[in-house]
Amino acid sequence: MTVEEKWGSMGGDEDQGDQFPIGMRVLAVDDDPTCLKVLENLLLRCQYHVTTTNQAIKALNMLRENKDKFDLVISDVHMPDMDGFKLLELVGLEMDLPVIMLSANGNKDAVMMGISHGACDYLLKPVRIEELRNIWQHVVRRRKFDHKERCSFDNGEDHDKPLAANSEGTQTIGDNGPLDHSGKVNRKRKDQNEEDEDYCDENTHESEDPSSQKKPRVVWSVELHRKFVAAVNQLGIDKAVPKRILDLMNVEKLTRENVASHLQKYRLYLKRLSAVASQQANMAAALGGRDTSYLHMGTFNGFGNFHGLSTSGPLQGFTAFQPSGISRRTNPNLLGLPGLAPGTVQIGLTQNTTNNHMSDLSKFQHIVAPSNQHENLLQGIPTSLELDQLQQNQKRIQEANNRLPGVFSGASNNSFISAANSSMILQGHQQQTELRGLISQSSIAMPSIGADRLEMSSGVTSHLPDLSRCNETWQSAPSLSGYNANTLSMGSSYGNDNMASSNMGGNLASAVPQFNGNPLNITSNNLLTTAQDSLMGRDMQCRTSSLSGNTLLMPSGIDVDPKFLNFKSSANLKQKLEDPTQLNALESNITLSSSLTSTLPNQTLLNTVADSQRLHSRTYSKKVDGNTISPPCFDTSFMSVYTKMNKSNIDSRLTFNEENMLGSSKMQGGFASSNCNFDELMNAMIKPERDDVIFVDGEIGSDLFPLSTCM
């Protein structure tokens, strides 16, 4: 493996003006040593800077280490440790780098696969040097296009518009309100934006030349994405064309191109979700889980950067949470367990594992698939990949977790986050800026855990208060249906007494019951499942029942350790409720937990849920110790909600939501209670003692998604 030093700045096309493509930094990945060597030399001959590796995992790590280290990735399709297409997707989504596929197989189908996964190009082996001489075009093209989007929007189409209005160069289209929020949300983009801003600022003066105009990158805020998804839903995913979406969205300064590219990513995301769902199904089967669907929670960074939940096949995918009643708040922590089937919820993985900003709740990007879709949209999120990532992420999460309030045991993050990260795919969709806005709330739909064991892995920060936010966010998002394919790897501190403080409950609480067919993100982002145990080994999979459109993160079936309920309720839910921007509300979660009432009510709920969702109530009952759980303000309404939910009665849930979640004030009380409930449920569902808490995917019809994390 030859590692060559990378040149100075990031790609620095500006610097390399006339020199480019000389020195372009290429990362070559191929398991075949012969091909790799030849490729390397060919690239060197083209005067590129070449780094080679024969393992996709290593490649990913390298890329994640420093996103600006490479300009282009060339990868073989056929690799033993990871499918080339998966790598392709991940790179495209996480790092937004152009990827060229390489293969000896020139079948139309294979090429098609490459294209649909987002490859810039598809080369056949043996590669000829002539072909390699031209690959720099992909880098340039991408840069140009990105710049166009990034720079001031004004400059985009109408070159004569002064940049004054957008002096920063980066504009949030449409919804200028939460700029801060967006800023927070789009932390990853910020750096890039800053660079672009500078560039743009320079360019503003060159307004004469249209072609050199750099448009500001469109920041897909929550609002924006919401509108987008709403528009797509309205049109129907098949008929959604950029032009019409644009019209429906009715957002100024948004161009058709922006919509088109966003749509493309969105589609990819949906496909991945469905693929993952089927994969998960297999996995579930393999694991011998009792439940049909495993919910794999994407990694949660800190507060759960919830990276795409891949739901198992049977899960129908869940619709996005759309707590209609809940006030809107953009909660960056949006844990949405993507339900595959109808309205798959795509959890926008906010940040890659690399960006584990624990405190950055905005990481949760939840992409909600149109509820119209009743198919597994999750595409094959490689389980293995996920697990790998889980591992990787866990580490990260751990680090990140340090920042988390004590409530959440750092461990949780890891497991969960890693899990989440595994759903990079989902994550990828986010490109960080994209869905960030949309699903700020981490809504984790915890499928009713039908299985005996609920493995809550990964600390999902459940900001229960975020429910309100969730609602908002989710409005546009189609309901999250079951997390079938999502393996909820809730990094729950299983079997650990620490669980108590783990945010399990909280996180799970984020299960937003979806009422009225709209999955509610209960605890948008508030799912803090501190995965204390190394979730690595566990396939924490939460099976999400395919809640038809209801994503209820109900740690049903989770043996919640009462300890969990002992969230340190730091921040009040109130605060959280009212302050959507405080996604880092681990505290909020904690608050929730504290507000959790006795386990009993939870149990009841859980039981009900379990029943309906094939929850093994016994697990639940056993698990809940009830000690740490402070008497939860168990709202009757909440109870009813659950019951309703169990009945897959979305409406009732919605009601519940509305009752409990509407309004911050209301939320506090009601929410708190509901949160508590959730938390408790979650806790109850989490079996601290056991690592193998599996979120069983109860067949919650449209009810709660069972959280089944398979360890």
Place this chain on the structure above:
Amino acid sequence: MDYSDLRRQAAYMKKSLFDQGYLDEQFYQLEDLQDDVSPNFVEEVVTLFFKDSSRLLSNIEQALEKNSPDFQKLDSLTHQLKGSTSSIGALKVKNECTLLREYCNKENLDGCFRTFQKVKREHAILRQKLEAYFQLLRQIGPAEGASRPVI
């Protein structure tokens, strides 16, 4: 040493390899990549190839010998082999690999066996020939600086 003689010999050898279809265009590419920085590039790559492909061949053989061979795996192995053979321009081997893949797809175990034997044979022949070729080249050697015989 009569370099011109040796060189002529090497040139002839190479030509015949091409004429007989053992090597193809790609091999030229490899040679093009050889320069002062990597004076033995071609030989290095070829050596690497044979090392790796031998491993693959034995894997394929193992897979074929199973009671119920996993055709998927076979296909994937063959695919890999094909990839590397094409990278160095080993034409005949590559062609046999293609055939082998077809048989795999049809799950024609018998066909697979037969074709595999051909693959092995071609592989061995090529190895022999190239080894002789490189040996000759080495004789002409770096001393001359021109390690590439003229055709």
